[in-house]
Structures are given as structure tokens and as C-alpha cells.
Amino acid sequence: MSVTISIQDLVKKYGDATVIPELSVEIKKGEFFTLLGPSGCGKTTLLRMIAGFNSIEGGTIKFNDKTINNVEPGKRNIGMVFQNYAIFPHLSVTGNIAFGLQNRKLAKSEIASKVEDILKVVQIEQYKDRMPKNLSGGQQQRVALARAIVIRPDVLLMDEPLSNLDAKLRIDMRNAIKALQRDVGITTVYVTHDQEEAMAVSDRIAVMKSGVIQHLGTPQEIYQRPANLFVATFIGRTNVLEAALTNNQGTRTLRFGESGYQEPVERVNIPEEDAAKPLLAVKVSVRPEEFVISEDGTGIRAKIVHSVFLGQMTHYFVSLESGQSVEITQESTSARPLESNQTIFLKVKTDKINIYDARGELNYTGSDRP
Structure with missing residues (x-):
């Protein structure tokens, strides 16, 4: 589990409009890597290209040495956490977390063991029999995280996962996400427009504008020595x-x-x-x-x-x-x-x-x- 993601000369077009022009970046194995920028800068488009949900008009994406441009999303071994969590309302916490494992045809005993382990990791074992409508926003977020991680993906992709939470809960959950990612050691690509959130969780940040990475570095580097005035005014x-x-x-x-x-x-x-x-x-x-x-x-x-x-x-x-x-x-x-x-x-x-x-x-x- 966990891979290096190599992106080389990646191009995304919608008709005649180029939204990502020849972008190149390497995301390290086990790294918490954040795509940060204003709305419309291309960060979610790039995430969806890594996931396989968007087409690629040029360049390559590799997981380790394997080119995945034409690999179906379901065969890329990725876990995803969306802005709206996408939890199944008719399934309990246990049912939601077990869903991906059941699709992989694992034995019932193995599924039960894996679900029990991940419930402890995300600290919601006491809610395992609850239905989603009886969970708080933070608890639903933990269910979404558990469901994404329990399948042991090579890559975890997260698209604005905290945007629906109140201010205090956002801080609590971003700390929980960072601790969980560190413990599991999974390569994580995280999308947000919230610069404070990015600073708090990331190993490295790519600040984007108009589909172009303006500055790539650690939170300290980007805050202290921004590459250009756009980055300086966007960060902090x-x-x-x-x-x-x-x-x-x-x-x-x-x-x-x-x-x-x-x-x-x-x-x-x-x-x-x-x-x-x-x-x-x-x-x-x-x-x-x-x-x-x-x-x-x-x-x-x-x-x-x-x-x-x-x-x-x-x-x-x-x-x-x-x-x-x-x-x-x-x-x-x-x-x-x-x-x-x-x-x-x-x-x-x-x-x-x-x-x-x-x-x-x-x-x-x-x-x-x-």
C-alpha cells in the first residue's frame, strides 16, 4: 500500500479551452500532498484526473512505474472522500464501511475483522450500529474516511472533505485526518481552497492558479518565501x-x-x-x-x-x-x-x-x- 504518483506534462481541455497546460509534479510515497488554490484553478480537475473520472488530453500519470492513463477508476485501487461524504443512508455505519470490502468478494470473517479494526482507528466503534441520519457531521466524516481507508488503497484522494463542517469541528477533524494519515502511511492528495487548513495538514503544498502550479513547497517555505505575489497574498x-x-x-x-x-x-x-x-x-x-x-x-x-x-x-x-x-x-x-x-x-x-x-x-x- 502507498505509491509514488508521477505526473508528467499533463494536459486537460474542455473543447478549445485548456484548463491544465502541461503540468508536471511528483508526489512522494506516503506524502500528505495538498492542491491549494481559489475556485476554478484546476485543483479538483487534477484530482479527478488522478482518480480516472476526467479524461486526459496529454501527458501521463503513473503510480510507481505503472502508467494509469487508461486504467478504469475501479481498478486504480484508490480511496476517495468527497465534500458531501456520499454515505449510503440505508446502511448502518458498519454496512457503509463494509461496502467496498464486500465488492471485493472478501470472506465475511475477514470483512468483520477489517471493519472492527478501522472503527477503532477512526474512533467511532461505539456508533457501529447507527444509521447515518443519527450521526453528527464529524461522525459522518469519520465513516467516509473509514470506508475509503479500509480497502487498503494505494492512494487516498480527498476533495474539500471539511467544507460542510463548522469552524471548531473543522479544526478537530483536520487534526484527526492528519494523525490518521500519518498512522496509516498512505499517499494522500488533498484538495482545499482553505489555506489555513492546507498549512495545518500538509507535508507539501502546490499552490495553483489557472491550472499552473505557482509554488510547490512545505507550508513553512510557502508562507515565509512565496514564489510570487499571488502566492504571498493567497497564503496568510x-x-x-x-x-x-x-x-x-x-x-x-x-x-x-x-x-x-x-x-x-x-x-x-x-x-x-x-x-x-x-x-x-x-x-x-x-x-x-x-x-x-x-x-x-x-x-x-x-x-x-x-x-x-x-x-x-x-x-x-x-x-x-x-x-x-x-x-x-x-x-x-x-x-x-x-x-x-x-x-x-x-x-x-x-x-x-x-x-x-x-x-x-x-x-x-x-x-x-x-
Whole structure:
């Protein structure tokens, strides 16, 4: 059980429209791999191609060394968990979980043993005789997971499995799913548009836009060093500031608008054709926690508009002297709370921020990050 999934130059078309153009990626054996992106980016289409539910107009999909392009869905040995769970309402919990095993013509004693084992794994053995209508959303989700895993598939495919649950239950279930996947060790491809959910469960994430993978990496890599401005704004919260990157005999300085605030920067990778230019227009991604309130009255002048207290952190929404609105965060207990209309000065943590070219397509920031 568990395979490597190799996708090479994969193409999906609907008529004349190409929704996935020559996508290539390798998903490691036993990996929890998430396809993340906004609605319409192609993530569910790609999942359905792996499952065999969508046709392939070009390229190959392999499970280990076996090409599966023309293998029927029922013969790919996959388990699937859908957004709506697809639990059979006329079957008990036990009946639902046993369904796939019965289709495989296993002996009754073996089916009973496997169902009993998986009920314990997903922690719903006390509900084994209940009908679906008598289960909560989280319990139904566990039934769907158990039914997908009990057949010992090579690959587990999950399409927005938590979208119908309330906020607290989503957190509980995503933790349960990650723990279960780790215990079973099955190669898992997970689709979601929820970036926090993706960060919480994934070994690696592929952020998609218009059928193209924009950034592939660990949650930490994608959050800390997003490949482009789309990824930076999609993953977590960020503020985008216009700035200029100056070059004075190899010493680079980041200058913010007309405020006069500037900071020397290190670890910037400028393309060779632009490296010698004395001035480059750039966009700077500054996450709320990457702002520092200046103690010496220097920096970007800003005014507090309002605040939101969220326990450990307080979020402040401020207006810069340019008129731009930004969000900053401060520890709620770190100092006296800031008041509405209070004037402050902001600096940035240069080792944390990300600097992009003027189009937001190329990250100039070095890969090293403390």
C-alpha cells in the first residue's frame, strides 16, 4: 500500500479551452500532498484526473512505474472522500464501511475483522450500529474516511472533505485526518481552497492558479518565501507596499515612497540583466507581524483606525501617510494598547519581508531565513 504518483506534462481541455497546460509534479510515497488554490484553478480537475473520472488530453500519470492513463477508476485501487461524504443512508455505519470490502468478494470473517479494526482507528466503534441520519457531521466524516481507508488503497484522494463542517469541528477533524494519515502511511492528495487548513495538514503544498502550479513547497517555505505575489497574498495575510530598491556600488537599500524611510537589505537575488541598475521599482510583501512600531519616531508615518482584540494578539488597522490601509499585529500584553487616531511610525523586519519585481512575478529575496 502507498505509491509514488508521477505526473508528467499533463494536459486537460474542455473543447478549445485548456484548463491544465502541461503540468508536471511528483508526489512522494506516503506524502500528505495538498492542491491549494481559489475556485476554478484546476485543483479538483487534477484530482479527478488522478482518480480516472476526467479524461486526459496529454501527458501521463503513473503510480510507481505503472502508467494509469487508461486504467478504469475501479481498478486504480484508490480511496476517495468527497465534500458531501456520499454515505449510503440505508446502511448502518458498519454496512457503509463494509461496502467496498464486500465488492471485493472478501470472506465475511475477514470483512468483520477489517471493519472492527478501522472503527477503532477512526474512533467511532461505539456508533457501529447507527444509521447515518443519527450521526453528527464529524461522525459522518469519520465513516467516509473509514470506508475509503479500509480497502487498503494505494492512494487516498480527498476533495474539500471539511467544507460542510463548522469552524471548531473543522479544526478537530483536520487534526484527526492528519494523525490518521500519518498512522496509516498512505499517499494522500488533498484538495482545499482553505489555506489555513492546507498549512495545518500538509507535508507539501502546490499552490495553483489557472491550472499552473505557482509554488510547490512545505507550508513553512510557502508562507515565509512565496514564489510570487499571488502566492504571498493567497497564503496568510499580507500588506503589499510600493518601494524602490537602490544600488550604490553593490550596497542595496529599500526605500519606501516619500516617507524618507529606508533600510539596507541583504540576500537579494537580482537577475543579471537588472543587477547593475541603480534603481528598481519593487513591490514588498509585509505580513502583519513583520511590522515593528518605531520607538525613535522614524519610519513610515501611520494612524490607527481601529483594532480587533483576538486574545494573545491584537490586530490594528492603520492608514499610512500615502492613504494606503495596512494591517499590523502586536502581542496584546506587550505594551499599552494603541488608541484610535494615535499616530505611530512603522519599520519592517528586513529579514522577514519579501521583495518582488514590479509585476510581482519574481521574488528577489534570498532563500535564507532565520
